[in-house]
Amino acid sequence: MHERIAQLKHGFIASVQADEGSPLRDSRLIAALAHATVLGGANGLRINSPADIRAVREITDLPVIGLHKQHNGTRDVITPLVEHALELAQAGADIVAVDASREIRGGDLSIIGAVRDLTGLPVMADVSTLDEGLRAWDAGAALVGTTLSGYTPYTRADPEHPDFALVEQLAARGVRVIAEGRLRSPADVVRVLDLGAYAAVVGRALTDPLITSARYAAAVASARSSAAPA
């Protein structure tokens, strides 16, 4: 097994990302946030774009899963092209994440082998269903992420919770599965590892203060509206 994959075993990976328009959209801020998660104990990082990967590479030797998000009018596609993967590798990614959904790839998963062979790096296939995960694993993905569950038109997911069932089903079939998407607490991480996940990715709940503040604000608003008038 690839050394970088082994380093992630039974750990948690901090996804540190900020889209255009976010107050955190600055590679130096991404690197600072990533640094904080590493000091806190993260075992790896998931980082979007060559610029952010370069900035993060300055602060850590931990495994970096690189991706290139491209909006297709409906959602972000993860690393649509081999050319993007090459740029991620040049920037210092250790593992390249690619969208392996049927929605984007149809029946053709040749991107997995192409990225692996051209970059020399292991590939993490992001999927939304059991079938997609099994096909990506057979096509040579080193890791299969549940990242896209709830984001393809044919998947429904509880917006408040990870897709625990998909994690369990992939693990039961011997797939090296990364639980990703809507993990919100240390308890969620422990639960997916218990279900057989190889590692867990935590994104917005860990690294996006806008999202976490909105959760507090919603809780306060809800408590106020149900409180008896003074």
Ligand SMILES: CC(=O)N[C@H](C=O)[C@@H](O)[C@H](O)[C@H](O)COP(=O)(O)O
């Ligand atoms: C669907 C998609 O584009 N997911 C992206 C993949 O890199 C990121 O926007 C997510 O933040 C990441 O998957 C972690 O998930 P969460 O932030 O829910 O913990």
